[in-house]
Amino acid sequence: MGSKSVEELLETSAEVHFSGLHLDELEMLNFEKELPTTSTTEDGHREPFVIGVAGGSASGKTTVCDMIIEQLHDQRVVLVSQKSFYYNLSKEEMARVHEYNFDHPDAFDTEQLLSCMEDLKSGLAVNIPNYDFKTHRNILPARKVNPSDVIILEGILIFHDPRVRELMNIKIFVDTDADIRLARRIRRDTVDKSRDIRTVLDQYSKFVKPAFEDFILPTKKYADIIIPRGGDNHVAVDLIVQHLHTKLGQHNLCKIYSNLYVIQSTFQIRGMHTLIRDANTTKHDFIFYSDRLIRLVVEHGLGHLPFKEKQVITPTGSVYTGVEFCKRLCGISVIRSGESMENALRACCKGIKIGKILIHREGDNGQQLIYHNLPKDISDRHVLLLDPILGTGNSAVQAISLLLQKGVQEANIIFLNLISAPQGVHVVCKKFPRIKIVTSEIENGLNEDFRVIPGMGEFGDRYFGTDDD
Numbered sequence: 313m314g315s316k317s318v319e320e321l322l323e324t325s326a327e328v329h330f331s332g333l334h335l336d337e338l339e340m341l342n343f344e345k346e347l348p349t350t351s352t353t354e355d356g357h358r359e360p361f362v363i364g365v366a367g368g369s370a371s372g373k374t375t376v377c378d379m380i381i382e383q384l385h386d387q388r389v390v391l392v393s394q395k396s397f398y399y400n401l402s403k404e405e406m407a408r409v410h411e412y413n414f415d416h417p418d419a420f421d422t423e424q425l426l427s428c429m430e431d432l433k434s435g436l437a438v439n440i441p442n443y444d445f446k447t448h449r450n451i452l453p454a455r456k457v458n459p460s461d462v463i464i465l466e467g468i469l470i471f472h473d474p475r476v477r478e479l480m481n482i483k484i485f486v487d488t489d490a491d492i493r494l495a496r497r498i499r500r501d502t503v504d505k506s507r508d509i510r511t512v513l514d515q516y517s518k519f520v521k522p523a524f525e526d527f528i529l530p531t532k533k534y535a536d537i538i539i540p541r542g543g544d545n546h547v548a549v550d551l552i553v554q555h556l557h558t559k560l561g562q563h564n565l566c567k568i569y570s571n572l573y574v575i576q577s578t579f580q581i582r583g584m585h586t587l588i589r590d591a592n593t594t595k596h597d598f599i600f601y602s603d604r605l606i607r608l609v610v611e612h613g614l615g616h617l618p619f620k621e622k623q624v625i626t627p628t629g630s631v632y633t634g635v636e637f638c639k640r641l642c643g644i645s646v647i648r649s650g651e652s653m654e655n656a657l658r659a660c661c662k663g664i665k666i667g668k669i670l671i672h673r674e675g676d677n678g679q680q681l682i683y684h685n686l687p688k689d690i691s692d693r694h695v696l697l698l699d700p701i702l703g704t705g706n707s708a709v710q711a712i713s714l715l716l717q718k719g720v721q722e723a724n725i726i727f728l729n730l731i732s733a734p735q736g737v738h739v740v741c742k743k744f745p746r747i748k749i750v751t752s753e754i755e756n757g758l759n760e761d762f763r764v765i766p767g768m769g770e771f772g773d774r775y776f777g778t779d780d781d
């Protein structure tokens with residue numbers, strides 16, 4: 313407990329510390345690792361996004377979950393607590409309740425928790441047991457929980473069983489000092505649960521503290537994100553919510569169009585987007601980070617090309633069975649911004665043919681003139697269409713229509729861009745359901761001038777330096 317009294321600790325922990333918060337206080341493990349996203353089941357039902365929140369007793373798990381739920385107000389969110397799945401105590405166990413270890417993994421009915429979570433993930437409503445802390449048994453009625461877009465599963469030991477961890481799309485560990493956790497627990501158990509302080513302290517030293525060290529702390533390594541100081545860490549919670557908003561926003565459009573591929577958001581990718589969207593970013597940095605993002609989009613797009621099995625002999629004389637990608641490829645850039653993507657494509661596909669399309673809006677009647685220079689045999693090729701921004705979708709429709717006129721198969725077109733407005737996605741995906749769109753972020757929308765927002769300004773001007781005064 314150190315030199316602070318329980319009362320002092322309670323005082324300190326109750327303050328909200330706005331000053332001195334730094335982004336680096338949100339510890340992000342596996343920073344480069346792509347957080348897995350949700351998938352569509354065979355019957356076309358989109359699985360909910362599952363967030364796991366673990367941490368010691370009274371670390372602030374419920375508080376952090378409430379903050380996330382409040383900020384995700386536009387989503388259907390359900391909170392499931394591991395505490396609801398405590399086994400009921402038998403009469404014998406009840407008689408010796410002070411010897412019962414509620415902090416051991418075996419205290420939970422993990423099979424029932426798994427079954428409820430699997431049902432919820434498959435879109436079914438479930439009955440969650442209603443656990444009573446006074447009788448240490450479930451009471452009726454159970455809580456009926458309807459399927460939702462997001463499930464938050466919280467509890468001290470939810471990272472302990474690998475099968476439960478597997479259900480989660482993102483894992484958060486709330487990391488609060490032991491003395492603060494003890495102080496909060498004393499207050500909660502004595503005030504809210506009317507337990508006497510001696511019992512609380514006995515339970516803590518006999519079970520809660522050892523179990524934290526033996527079972528809970530070792531699961532911290534599974535977390536994608538560690539939040540120091542729980543609910544006090546508004547910066548961390550805001551960042552997490554921003555990240556979730558991005559993933560869930562994309563999630564919705566991807567629900568509608570199976571030919572839309574948004575590369576999985578990571579904090580690394582969001583960091584690069586933050587830089588290229590910042591109006592104060594220098595031209596040099598704008599080019600550098602755009603190039604990095606473009607390279608990611610291009611690599612991702614190439615992953616959608618057909619391939620066939622190929623065997624090679626390695627220098628050890630062994631056979632390696634791999635794959636060979638389709639060779640009949642070409643890139644088509646939409647002048648001028650699309651030209652910024654050519655280098656990345658050349659760097660990935662040595663000697664690739666690159667053609668160009670110029671789309672020019674003539675007057676305000678929506679008529680567009682198209683000049684083009686395309687490979688003669690384009691109809692036999694897979695086409696990677698390059699344009700960093702998909703806004704209204706008008707230029708994309710013109711460009712794709714021209715490719716189709718030239719005999720390119722719709723299914724052989726992959727449209728690569730950095731950002732896409734939902735309006736453009738709707739237009740292109742509806743009109744050309746067989747092409748694939750690969751993008752790195754979905755925007756909020758278009759403004760009254762049909763510019764993508766939040767956007768990044770005139771991409772071509774910023775990239776080629778023609779916006780200098």
Ligand SMILES: Nc1ncnc2c1ncn2[C@@H]1O[C@H](COP(=O)(O)OP(=O)(O)O)[C@@H](O)[C@H]1O
Binds near residue numbers: 327369374541544
């Ligand atoms: N940042 C905070 N400052 C002060 N009290 C807090 C803070 N976070 C949580 N608490 C209080 O501490 C207790 C435990 O928090 P809770 O979020 O329920 O933890 P957990 O769900 O991890 O057990 C609750 O009574 C809560 O009101």
Ligand SMILES: Nc1ccn([C@@H]2O[C@H](COP(=O)(O)O)[C@@H](O)[C@H]2O)c(=O)n1
Binds near residue numbers: 368371395415
């Ligand atoms: N009948 C029970 C069941 C559980 N506990 C304690 O609850 C703690 C977990 O809940 P948190 O909200 O703190 O995460 C756990 O540490 C158990 O000791 C209990 O006291 N009585």
Ligand SMILES: [Mg+2]
Binds near residue numbers: 373374375
């Ligand atoms: Mg709780």
